[in-house]
Amino acid sequence: MLRRFRPDPYIVALLTMVALASALPARGVVEDVLDQLIVVAIGFLFFLYGARLSTETVIAGIKHWRLHLLVLAFTFVLFPVLGLVIRLLPDAVLSSELAAGVVFLCLLPSTVQSSIAFVSIAKGNVAAAICTASLSNVLGVVLTPVLVAVLLSDTGMSFSGGTVLKIVVQLLVPFALGQALRPWIGGFVGRHKKVLGLLDRGSILLVVYTAFSGAVVAGVWSSLSGWDLVALVAVCVVLLAAVLLITGFVSRKLGFNREDRITIVFAGSKKSLATGVPMATVLFAGTGAGLVILPLMLFHQLQLIVCAVLARRWGAAPASSDADSPATAPTPATA
Template identity: 90%
Template sequence: MSAFLRRLRPDPYIVALLTMVALASALPARGVVEDVLDQLIVVAIGLLFFLYGARLSTETVIAGIRHWRLHLAVLASTFVLFPLLGLAVRLLPESVLSAELAAGVLFLCLLPSTVQSSIAFTSIAKGNVAAAICTASLSNVLGVVLTPVLVAVLLSDTGMSFSGGTVLRIVVQLLVPFALGQALRPWIGGFVGRHKTVLGLLDRGSILLVVYTAFSGAVVAGVWSELAGWDLAALVAVCVVLLVVVLAVTTFAARKLRFPREDRITIIFAGSKKSLATGVPMATVLFAGTGAGLVILPLMLFHQLQLIVCAVLARRWGASAPVTPPTAPAPATV
């Protein structure tokens, strides 16, 4: 029982994110403080995507092209299956899920996969770690471009449109820092690798700042007064169903396509994840002026659910993995 309870223990980072939401609800940023935070966020988002570019190895992605069937399966789940499910959620009547939260669910469905947790869970489950590194990296590289385009096409009715100003914000705050990080990776890649802990704290601290500011804007705009307990319950139920459906479809498809066990694990974990680290700053850029608070709430809930469920699956599959027999020593040659 204690082991089961430990699995359900919330991730400390999720607790920190929810703390920022509570702080923004009690003490939202206003006036000069809000203006200063907005400028800091511009810098923080640029820094985040610069670090993403410096971390993701282009060579690793290119080397993994030979796993093209696996990559296509993961990308199909990430950028086809998920968006279709997100569009289905938007068909729900507002009596079940408000239009703002449904838009947030669709936004999370348009995001790329995670890198760290996809690799970590694949490793625990004894899957194809090298393929997980390649496919999660490829998903994030493509997501920098694909996610804004998909948002512009599928969420144009939420106040986000592909105007000249929006394109310029995407290029300046997302694409330019990311490309610069990739270009400088030969010189700073080693530094980034040696200081993962410090840069990880900077990474997460920047996202906490973005969450606080986004929810501050939502509170000032009065969105919490329109959010009832039923809305949160319905949102949790939708996120649970969304995760279960994607896990079931990726599992079924990977078996039908006759992938080996190790590749199936990679497809299931990388194909069912959505990146909080990428989604939060992206929402701030893409939904500037419309309020990103309610947009990122579904992503925060889904992120915690995917961590809990996939942690349980990874441990179970890792424990049941077939034991590889030791390799017999080569015969001596004369």
């Protein structure tokens, strides 16, 4: 039972960066140096994303277009709608800054590695999971900035010429370069997956520290109360529960088999921390990125805990059994 709810070590590392930034925020020359390193780190991250994602796999999976369209609809339509509903909550329930962070997490693409892993454990359609999660990330590089510009233009992010140029230079160009060089470097990336993964995660830790340093210097913690954090946890739990139930219910009503429903539930209910953290730094200028990524970090931990429980439960059930099927997924409170 304790292992089931054990926090992800990477989330612990992220929270450590938040604590470090709160106690020793970067200032002056250190802050300037880190800002330059962040530009390089974000470019490196999206270069790796492009090099890892197999374009051939995405193209080969187009034949399962109904599943992919449904997952994309959950990822880039259902989630944003739910995020906008949450943003209607009064400030007394959830502060406007945290509500904007919840909307931002709702605009992100699905995860790749964890979605595929959970689908495999639950005995779902792994090939479809690879295709749909990869497609979500490819489209997310373009769709997420556009959706942020449309839905969160009042938070300090807008599609000015400078912002568009920043997105192109720091996100799209490295991603496209990684895709273009994949035939030559794909093998190298695969062979050194662990080392590059450490660099990948280390870069995100650096981004989190820098983002929260700026927020701390601006007095972010003085504007947050214990109630804000409690309310944020409750909102993330309700959001995850709603998406899990809706993805399971709709996929069953549309006639997908059990394996495909498992894929739809996991790929359609998850949000990518690895993509979201660097994107927030690029899209939200000044001190906005610190509070924006806080809901994402919390939601990411919740989705790992709940999806791990569901994957083991569905994987242990007979293939023909509908017990605990994706159409009747337990909520995070009961999982």
